[in-house]
Amino acid sequence: MTTLVSLWDFSLLLCLIALAAVAGLLLARVIGEWRGKHRADWRRKLLPAMMGGETIDVGGSRLARSVAATLTLELTELVRGSDREALITAASSAGAGEELRRRLRSRAPQDRLIAAEALAMFPDHVDAVTQVALTDRSPDVRLGAALALAQEGRAPSAGELVRALGIGTREHSLLVVSLMRDLVKTDPHSVEALLYDLDLPDEAKLAATDALAESGAIDHAPLVSWMAEAAGEDSDLQPRIFRALGRIGHPAGHEAILGGLDSPSWQVRTAAAEAAGRSALSRAVPKLAGMLDDEEWWVRFRAGEALARLGAAGRLALHRAAIDPAPAARAAAKATLAERGMA
Amino acid sequence: MLPGIASAESWMTSAAEGIALVVIVTGLLQVAFYILQLVFAAFALTNRPPVPRGATLWRRYSDQAPAISLLAPAFNEEVTVVESVRSLLALQYPDFEVLLINDGSKDGTLARVIDEFGLSRVERFVDDRVAHARIRGFYASPALPRLLVIDKENGGKADALNAGINACRTSLFCAIDADSILETDALLRVVRPFIDDPDLTIAAGGTIRIANGCTIDAGRVTDVRLPTNFFALVQIMEYLRAFLMARLALGKMQALTVISGAFGLFKRQQVVEVGGYSHGTVGEDMELVLKLHRHMRDMNQPYRIEFIAEPVCWTECPEDAKVLGRQRSRWQRGALECFVKHKAMCFNPRYGRIGFVGFGQILLVDVVGPLIEVLGYILVPLLYALGLLALPWLLAFLSVTFTFGVFVSVATLILEEIQLRRFPRARELAILALVAVVENFGYRQLSNIWRLQGWWQFLRKQQSWGTMTRKGFGGASPT
Numbered sequence: 013m014t015t016l017v018s019l020w021d022f023s024l025l026l027c028l029i030a031l032a033a034v035a036g037l038l039l040a041r042v043i044g045e046w047r048g049k050h051r052a053d054w055r056r057k058l059l060p061a062m063m064g065g066e067t068i069d070v071g072g073s074r075l076a077r078s079v080a081a082t083l084t085l086e087l088t089e090l091v092r093g094s095d096r097e098a099l100i101t102a103a104s105s106a107g108a109g110e111e112l113r114r115r116l117r118s119r120a121p122q123d124r125l126i127a128a129e130a131l132a133m134f135p136d137h138v139d140a141v142t143q144v145a146l147t148d149r150s151p152d153v154r155l156g157a158a159l160a161l162a163q164e165g166r167a168p169s170a171g172e173l174v175r176a177l178g179i180g181t182r183e184h185s186l187l188v189v190s191l192m193r194d195l196v197k198t199d200p201h202s203v204e205a206l207l208y209d210l211d212l213p214d215e216a217k218l219a220a221t222d223a224l225a226e227s228g229a230i231d232h233a234p235l236v237s238w239m240a241e242a243a244g245e246d247s248d249l250q251p252r253i254f255r256a257l258g259r260i261g262h263p264a265g266h267e268a269i270l271g272g273l274d275s276p277s278w279q280v281r282t283a284a285a286e287a288a289g290r291s292a293l294s295r296a297v298p299k300l301a302g303m304l305d306d307e308e309w310w311v312r313f314r315a316g317e318a319l320a321r322l323g324a325a326g327r328l329a330l331h332r333a334a335i336d337p338a339p340a341a342r343a344a345a346k347a348t349l350a351e352r353g354m355a
Numbered sequence: 356m357l358p359g360i361a362s363a364e365s366w367m368t369s370a371a372e373g374i375a376l377v378v379i380v381t382g383l384l385q386v387a388f389y390i391l392q393l394v395f396a397a398f399a400l401t402n403r404p405p406v407p408r409g410a411t412l413w414r415r416y417s418d419q420a421p422a423i424s425l426l427a428p429a430f431n432e433e434v435t436v437v438e439s440v441r442s443l444l445a446l447q448y449p450d451f452e453v454l455l456i457n458d459g460s461k462d463g464t465l466a467r468v469i470d471e472f473g474l475s476r477v478e479r480f481v482d483d484r485v486a487h488a489r490i491r492g493f494y495a496s497p498a499l500p501r502l503l504v505i506d507k508e509n510g511g512k513a514d515a516l517n518a519g520i521n522a523c524r525t526s527l528f529c530a531i532d533a534d535s536i537l538e539t540d541a542l543l544r545v546v547r548p549f550i551d552d553p554d555l556t557i558a559a560g561g562t563i564r565i566a567n568g569c570t571i572d573a574g575r576v577t578d579v580r581l582p583t584n585f586f587a588l589v590q591i592m593e594y595l596r597a598f599l600m601a602r603l604a605l606g607k608m609q610a611l612t613v614i615s616g617a618f619g620l621f622k623r624q625q626v627v628e629v630g631g632y633s634h635g636t637v638g639e640d641m642e643l644v645l646k647l648h649r650h651m652r653d654m655n656q657p658y659r660i661e662f663i664a665e666p667v668c669w670t671e672c673p674e675d676a677k678v679l680g681r682q683r684s685r686w687q688r689g690a691l692e693c694f695v696k697h698k699a700m701c702f703n704p705r706y707g708r709i710g711f712v713g714f715g716q717i718l719l720v721d722v723v724g725p726l727i728e729v730l731g732y733i734l735v736p737l738l739y740a741l742g743l744l745a746l747p748w749l750l751a752f753l754s755v756t757f758t759f760g761v762f763v764s765v766a767t768l769i770l771e772e773i774q775l776r777r778f779p780r781a782r783e784l785a786i787l788a789l790v791a792v793v794e795n796f797g798y799r800q801l802s803n804i805w806r807l808q809g810w811w812q813f814l815r816k817q818q819s820w821g822t823m824t825r826k827g828f829g830g831a832s833p834t
Contacts, residue, residue, distance in 0.1 A: 023755075027759075187551075
């Protein structure tokens with residue numbers, strides 16, 4: 013009986029604590045709204061000054077520094093070039109940099125990430141982002157900081173970043189491709205060097221490949237040769253390699269693409285078919301025509317799409333397949349032609 | 356007193372206490388599970404992966420965001436369909452296609468969309484891996500390359516989604532209700548697990564919130580306000596508990612058993628492998644997630660099914676007791692159908708935490724929960740009145756049905772206020788706190804009765820959906 017009564021007492025206690033907490037939160041809201049007026053006052057003062065690139069003296073006001081930091085976060089996304097530089101200078105004079113530096117050590121990862129992203133734009137505080145945010149306990153903050161630094165052209169070398177972030181081991185985000193793209197803009201050779209580093213995982217190399225493939229900053233021949241070699245290896249990354257080969261369209265990748273069309277993996281066959289179409293590989297027409305009868309719809313679809321891209325030879329193959337005795341090939345060819353108004 | 360009478364009385368008291376014990380223990384197990392969920396949800400919210408702010412979110416994720424097909428089944432949505440499509444086409448996402456699936460509507464849904472967007476008939480090469488009713492035609496316009504309308508024979512929502520899956524050409528598809536409103540950046544947010552962990556993530560769901568009472572302009576929620584209707588207010592609390600507490604926690608535990616049919620992002624390949632959505636069930640959204648778990652576990656493949664609190668989809672909830680009752684009994688029926696269909700997974704070590712935690716939750720909350728609770732409402736006060744139960748038994752019963760209930764609701768509201776703060780005014784927080792208390796007295800009991808109706812329909816193998824009367828968000832009227 014004591015247990016039953018204790019249960020009742022305990023539930024009442026929990027209930028009262030929860031209601032008291034809500035009352036506290038309501039009070040905090042009211043106080044917050046009151047403080048919001050002061051924030052709004054500072055906002056009104058700081059906004060035109062920061063937009064005008066003026067030097068601002070906020071005295072020792074922590075609230076002003078906080079408002080300046082928040083305004084920096086909002087405004088830097090809206091301006092570019094010399095306007096942004098002026099804005100950053102004004103924000104620095106208002107103490108935004110110091111405030112963001114403080115937020116780099118906030119308990120909430122969201123705050124740390126936002127602070128790191130903004131601070132990467134302050135030339136005087138890049139060291140803090142490199143030393144604090146790139147070694148943050150949250151992988152999202154580390155990656156976000158690396159992306160922000162790379163975008164500003166202030167990142168450490170590609171090799172250092174790959175190791176610091178654990179790309180291919182702990183970090184599998186597709187955002188590393190964006191990171192590599194930004195790194196390629198400022199230091200393409202450090203990204204290219206990743207391909208020849210035997211200690212790095214393939215995933216890191218593939219991210220580098222994706223980025224280099226879209227850049228005109230390096231000679232594509234050795235890159236394609238690396239990709240062609242990697243395309244022959246049995247790996248989960250093969251479809252991505254074929255797609256990258258298709259994007260580059262370099263003739264040195266054609267043999268690898270033709271080989272991919274025969275892969276036992278339907279994902280690889282699909283990617284290779286897509287690459288054949290994109291890289292105008294007319295030698296692939298007979299194989300692609302045969303793939304219209306593939307058991308996997310994606311392969312049939314991409315093969316049809318590739319044939320439609322491959323000019324007269326491809327269209328002829330589609331028309332022939334449209335009267336093929338194999339029902340799957342016939343349906344695929346007819347539908348591909350009809351969809352493109354070529355029937 | 357005669358020994359025979361004394362023995363009968365003692366036996367009756369023991370029986371009464373036995374009944375009360377079953378009711379209280381079941382209630383306590385539920386409460387304990389809810390408190391555990393609160394802890395996990397609080398942990399998940401506090402440690403949720405940081406996401407950049409609006410403009411940075413776009414800049415950062417747009418490059419790598421995979422293409423998405425939005426599958427929006429529509430059945431007799433003439434009033435709202437045009438506005439819904441406009442709202443979907445205005446979403447902020449780099450590469451997406453809206454596939455509106457007209458599921459054999461009997462009204463002018465198809466004609467209205469064709470007229471409004473200047474569509475004409477086109478051909479489309481589609482897959483045939485998942486089963487659905489016959490497609491009558493495709494409609495598109497070169498001026499709107501992101502819109503494709505699929506006109507098919509009626510087959511129900513699951514069937515319509517299957518047609519969309521066959522027709523979509525992206526590795527990801529997002530299943531939504533045509534009459535729901537997605538926040539403009541909802542896709543960019545919900546796709547995050549597919550970017551962060553592209554090899555493991557196979558599905559992700561987001562939060563559904565109630566739009567009743569909010570100001571809606573051009574298919575967007577522009578001002579979050581509370582409705583004045585009591586049933587709508589109570590549902591706001593229910594949705595907060597369901598999404599912010601239960602699903603977030605189960606997602607964190609990797610034991611999520613349902614992603615709402617109103618907003619879920621899936622890898623097409625895995626959904627095709629499990630045969631798409633199942634026909635003949637009213638809980639097709641839950642069943643799909645269970646099938647995915649089962650398939651991946653059977654194949655011994657690592658995977659993740661995530662729930663993210665911040666991508667928000669707004670939906671209109673019923674404000675009428677009759678319609679709400681029908682919806683709730685249908686949901687109950689759906690949960691029971693899924694449980695029975697996949698009962699082999701329940702407490703089966705082969706299915707790990709989904710078998711124990713996920714199915715444990717369905718068993719406790721959806722299968723036995725309403726039965727035992729209603730039994731308690733009838734028997735415990737009655738047995739107390741007859742003098743067969745002492746006051747502590749009644750108090751313990753009241754604690755598991757009322758006071759703990761108030762605690763769980765208020766604690767969820769606290770979580771919302773500390774972590775997300777989606778209600779902009781203090782007054783709204785106060786009203787919801789009041790609702791969190793009041794709903795336990797009357798509404799909770801009514802809700803249990805609706806769930807018993809669902810049980811009854813399940814036993815009678817009733818399959819109908821019932822009708823859902825919607826007002827429409829924008830007040831558009833059919834021509």
